[in-house]
Amino acid sequence: MNDPSGRPEPPALAVDDLRVRLGSNEILRGVSYAVRPGRIAALLGRSGSGKTTLLRCVAGLETPTAGSIAIGETQVFDAGRGIDVPTERRNLGLVFQSYALWPHKTVFDNVAYGLRVRGAARADIEARVAEVLQGVGLGALGARFPHQLSGGQQQRVALARAFAYGPPVILLDEPLSNLDAKLREESRIWVRGLIKRLGLTAVFVTHDQVEAMAIADEVVLIEEGRIVQAGTPQQLYDEPATLFVAEFMGSNNVLHGRIAERRAGDACLDLGGLRLWGRDRSAAPAGATGTAVIRLDRVAVLERTGDNCLPGELESSVFLGERWESLFAVAGQPMRVFHQAPLAPGERFVHLPPEAVWIF
Amino acid sequence: MATALAAVPGGRDLWRVAIIATGAAAILAPVALVVYQSFLSAPFFSARARFSLDGYAFVLADEDFWVAGLNSVILAASMVAIAVPVGAALAYLVVRTDLPARRALETLVLVPLFVSPMVLAFGYVVSLGPVGFLTTAYESVLGAAPWNIYSMLATALIVALTHVPHVYLYVAAALRLVPSDSEEAARVAGAGPGRTALTVTLPMVLPSIGVGAVLVFFLGFELFGLPYVLGDPEGRLVLSTYLYKLTTRLGTPSYQLMAVVVVAIMVVTLPLVTLQRLVTAQARRYATVRGKAVRARLVPLGRWRWLAFAAIMLWLVAVVIVPLAGITLRSVVSSWGLGVNLADVLTLRNYAAIDSMRGVGRSIVNTALIATFGAALSVAAYAAFTLATHRWPGWFSRVFDYLVLLPRAMPGIVAGLAIFWLFLFVAPLKPLLNTLASIWLAYTLVWMPFGLRLVSNAVGQIGEELEDAARVAGAGPGRVARDVVLPLARHGLLASWLLTFLLFAREYSTGIYLIGPGSEVMGAMLVSLWSAGNIDVVSALSVINTVMIALGIAIALRLGIALDE
Numbered sequence: 001m002n003d004p005s006g007r008p009e010p011p012a013l014a015v016d017d018l019r020v021r022l023g024s025n026e027i028l029r030g031v032s033y034a035v036r037p038g039r040i041a042a043l044l045g046r047s048g049s050g051k052t053t054l055l056r057c058v059a060g061l062e063t064p065t066a067g068s069i070a071i072g073e074t075q076v077f078d079a080g081r082g083i084d085v086p087t088e089r090r091n092l093g094l095v096f097q098s099y100a101l102w103p104h105k106t107v108f109d110n111v112a113y114g115l116r117v118r119g120a121a122r123a124d125i126e127a128r129v130a131e132v133l134q135g136v137g138l139g140a141l142g143a144r145f146p147h148q149l150s151g152g153q154q155q156r157v158a159l160a161r162a163f164a165y166g167p168p169v170i171l172l173d174e175p176l177s178n179l180d181a182k183l184r185e186e187s188r189i190w191v192r193g194l195i196k197r198l199g200l201t202a203v204f205v206t207h208d209q210v211e212a213m214a215i216a217d218e219v220v221l222i223e224e225g226r227i228v229q230a231g232t233p234q235q236l237y238d239e240p241a242t243l244f245v246a247e248f249m250g251s252n253n254v255l256h257g258r259i260a261e262r263r264a265g266d267a268c269l270d271l272g273g274l275r276l277w278g279r280d281r282s283a284a285p286a287g288a289t290g291t292a293v294i295r296l297d298r299v300a301v302l303e304r305t306g307d308n309c310l311p312g313e314l315e316s317s318v319f320l321g322e323r324w325e326s327l328f329a330v331a332g333q334p335m336r337v338f339h340q341a342p343l344a345p346g347e348r349f350v351h352l353p354p355e356a357v358w359i360f
Numbered sequence: 361m362a363t364a365l366a367a368v369p370g371g372r373d374l375w376r377v378a379i380i381a382t383g384a385a386a387i388l389a390p391v392a393l394v395v396y397q398s399f400l401s402a403p404f405f406s407a408r409a410r411f412s413l414d415g416y417a418f419v420l421a422d423e424d425f426w427v428a429g430l431n432s433v434i435l436a437a438s439m440v441a442i443a444v445p446v447g448a449a450l451a452y453l454v455v456r457t458d459l460p461a462r463r464a465l466e467t468l469v470l471v472p473l474f475v476s477p478m479v480l481a482f483g484y485v486v487s488l489g490p491v492g493f494l495t496t497a498y499e500s501v502l503g504a505a506p507w508n509i510y511s512m513l514a515t516a517l518i519v520a521l522t523h524v525p526h527v528y529l530y531v532a533a534a535l536r537l538v539p540s541d542s543e544e545a546a547r548v549a550g551a552g553p554g555r556t557a558l559t560v561t562l563p564m565v566l567p568s569i570g571v572g573a574v575l576v577f578f579l580g581f582e583l584f585g586l587p588y589v590l591g592d593p594e595g596r597l598v599l600s601t602y603l604y605k606l607t608t609r610l611g612t613p614s615y616q617l618m619a620v621v622v623v624a625i626m627v628v629t630l631p632l633v634t635l636q637r638l639v640t641a642q643a644r645r646y647a648t649v650r651g652k653a654v655r656a657r658l659v660p661l662g663r664w665r666w667l668a669f670a671a672i673m674l675w676l677v678a679v680v681i682v683p684l685a686g687i688t689l690r691s692v693v694s695s696w697g698l699g700v701n702l703a704d705v706l707t708l709r710n711y712a713a714i715d716s717m718r719g720v721g722r723s724i725v726n727t728a729l730i731a732t733f734g735a736a737l738s739v740a741a742y743a744a745f746t747l748a749t750h751r752w753p754g755w756f757s758r759v760f761d762y763l764v765l766l767p768r769a770m771p772g773i774v775a776g777l778a779i780f781w782l783f784l785f786v787a788p789l790k791p792l793l794n795t796l797a798s799i800w801l802a803y804t805l806v807w808m809p810f811g812l813r814l815v816s817n818a819v820g821q822i823g824e825e826l827e828d829a830a831r832v833a834g835a836g837p838g839r840v841a842r843d844v845v846l847p848l849a850r851h852g853l854l855a856s857w858l859l860t861f862l863l864f865a866r867e868y869s870t871g872i873y874l875i876g877p878g879s880e881v882m883g884a885m886l887v888s889l890w891s892a893g894n895i896d897v898v899s900a901l902s903v904i905n906t907v908m909i910a911l912g913i914a915i916a917l918r919l920g921i922a923l924d925e
Contacts, residue, residue: 059828059832060831060832061828061831062830080487086831086836087828087831087832088451088831088832088833088835088836089834090836091834092832094828094832096825096828096829098825100823100826100828101669101829102829102843102844102848103826103848104828104847105849109827113833113843114833114834115670115828117833117834117835117839118834161829161833162832165833165834250863284705292453
């Protein structure tokens with residue numbers, strides 16, 4: 001994306017080889033990533049993966065041991081050159097996991113704080129806060145105190161407070177984790193819509209892959225302080241780079257075997273005599289152990305054998321309301337299969353479309 | 361490396377460094393001066409002063425010094441021997457059992473903490489002394505009283521029983537965290553309530569009992585008022601009264617000798633205070649392991665219920681009611697002795713006498729001023745120090761943490777003396793010598809460790825995220841303190857102010873060397889009036905002091921401030 005002068009626009013946020021070490025613990029082991037203006041990026045990972053530390057480093061609440069951070073054209077941190085701009089001067093917005101609304105200030109005062117600190121005129125503050133509160137659907141609640149609001153309303157106030165003073169990037173730390181399940185689903189759509197409508201750049205941290213895919217334009221999967229894979233939600237879901245990514249991003253069936261042969265980007269897994277074809281994602285030589293991964297919803301049950309079908313022994317079936325789920329033993333390993341109608345007794349084959357199978 | 365950036369105080373941390381440096385100077389200057397003086401041959405302002413170890417030679421060769429030291433140790437040890445078991449038992453009864461009126465007792469047992477020790481001492485003398493009210497009543501019915509209020513035994517008992525609440529506070533706090541199922545398991549296995557208490561519950565809070573023991577031993581070393589009033593008639597000295605009497609013994613102020621005694625006292629108290637800090641940290645670690653909220657099921661006392669209640673009431677009577685009633689009665693009596701009829705001598709003359717004694721009247725006003733405005737200023741200073749080290753990792757803060765141990769190791773009389781000399785030594789401060797400023801500084805210094813802990817507790821309650829949110833929104837540390845920390849710590853700061861009021865109002869030993877025309881305070885005034893033998897005015901003034909403190913407590917309770925700090 002170029003600006004009018006023809007130069008490429010700098011990323012809204014750029015992190016380069018960021019490392020964080022606490023004692024003997026390496027929390028971030030060299031993370032580099034750039035977020036373009038107007039994009040929403042999700043930092044996805046398990047607890048302890050380092051994603052929250054990364055967010056806090058960007059905000060200036062924690063100090064990295066090496067690397068650099070730039071916001072737009074401004075270098076806010078550079079270990080090599082001794083640059084470390086304090087939090088209060090980085091001009092970012094941050095929505096805390098617990099919202100961290102000041103209990104002694106009204107909603108209005110909470111949202112207005114950033115503007116007040118920047119010395120805006122009273123009339124301007126009032127106008128802007130009214131506009132912001134209207135934008136998050138809380139226009140009439142300016143005089144309330146945080147404890148008088150519901151969880152969902154508090155979340156909106158926290159969001160409003162974060163972008164009220166127009167920072168170039170807003171950061172969100174597990175923004176939906178404090179909401180109950182039903183509210184979370186509605187909130188996903190609402191948060192993404194709001195961010196897009198306001199044209200903000202956002203980076204948020206989450207451990208929920210569904211949340212990451214629903215809200216973000218790009219997902220960055222972090223594990224043990226390193227980026228494992230970064231791309232669009234579809235890329236991470238449909239083209240996982242490693243076994244870890246495949247297992248993290250969805251619910252899968254996993255089969256273990258040996259790599260038998262390779263052919264034009266596909267690999268064949270030998271499961272005790274049975275053969276299964278899938279997309280080749282493994283770097284291991286033929287004969288080494290391999291793992292086949294397929295999403296649960298791509299597996300089908302057939303009554304006769306066919307291409308890439310494996311004989312399966314039915315172990316149990318449960319009715320879950322919207323579908324049946326059956327447990328099969330295939331080559332001695334468990335496989336879960338969904339189906340709409342109950343299964344009649346008889347010989348069964350489990351069909352795994354080769355284009356939906358990854359061999360790691 | 362980037363971590364080095366955080367460790368060196370940068371330009372924006374200059375205000376923190378400035379505040380901490382000021383505090384450090386205020387702490388180190390008096391101590392350094394005292395140590396310096398101890399190695400001189402004459403007062404430091406004298407032209408004849410040379411480096412000399414004569415002071416040490418004299419004091420260490422003085423038999424009275426060692427006897428005083430021994431007495432201090434005996435008192436301290438007896439305090440531990442008596443106050444610790446009684447305090448632990450009291451804590452157990454109030455916190456874990458179905459004692460009657462538990463809620464009221466939780467506050468009542470803390471009352472001895474707030475009465476001035478001087479007032480207590482006077483109260484005992486006028487109640488149980490040779491011509492005390494209870495003594496004469498006893499003698500008129502049963503003959504010669506078997507007790508001697510001036511004996512070592514009596515002093516030991518009184519100081520021990522009046523310090524029970526100190527042990528109680530620590531042990532009770534720990535007991536509240538012990539889950540009931542440990543006791544229930546013991547009961548199911550067949551242990552009765554007493555056995556359960558001794559073998560299961562109390563061992564679980566042993567670290568807190570340890571903290572209480574070290575504290576009480578250390579306080580025993582610092583005692584001044586009670587040993588002075590109760591020990592002086594028999595010429596029995598402890599280290600602090602030995603210091604006080606050095607001037608009268610030798611006729612001239614021998615600063616170098618006083619300095620040596622101060623150094624000797626601190627050589628004992630400083631390790632004790634460090635030990636106490638270590639033991640407290642241990643106890644806290646122990647307690648947080650079982651930090652879950654516990655549902656407390658009370659241990660039924662059965663037939664011991666009312667007996668336990670009566671025992672606690674008896675203790676309260678002995679420790680609070682007897683001395684306070686005695687001093688109140690004495691204050692409305694013109695004279696007292698064997699055979700005097702009470703109805704004949706009732707009078708308000710003693711209070712009227714205060715009106716005509718300018719110094720005494722001024723002391724009441726001054727105490728009120730210091731305890732209200734002075735305390736507020738002190739709390740503001742403590743808040744400044746707390747905020748300066750707040751969320752600021754680094755060696756600077758840690759050094760300050762240890763420096764704060766020094767004032768803790770200084771008994772009031774020692775601190776007052778050191779400040780007195782400091783004001784003499786530093787020329788610009790000299791004109792402030794006979795003003796409340798010097799007294800305020802001494803009080804603030806002596807109570808700094810306590811006050812800092814109060815304020816930092818209040819500030820520590822605030823979630824870190826609330827401060828981080830303000831920083832992200834663009835507020836520098838000063839603004840964060842002003843907009844988030846201080847408003848949210850308001851209630852805690854108010855509580856700190858009230859508790860500091862109580863401490864300043866009951867203070868007596870710190871001001872002894874600092875009072876002069878214009879800078880009298882009640883507590884120190886009581887000491888000098890007592891030395892002059894003016895028991896009438898002493899009684900009246902004592903009552904006024906106690907009423908002032910009681911008012912403070914009433915306000916604190918009204919505002920819902922928990923007094924268990």
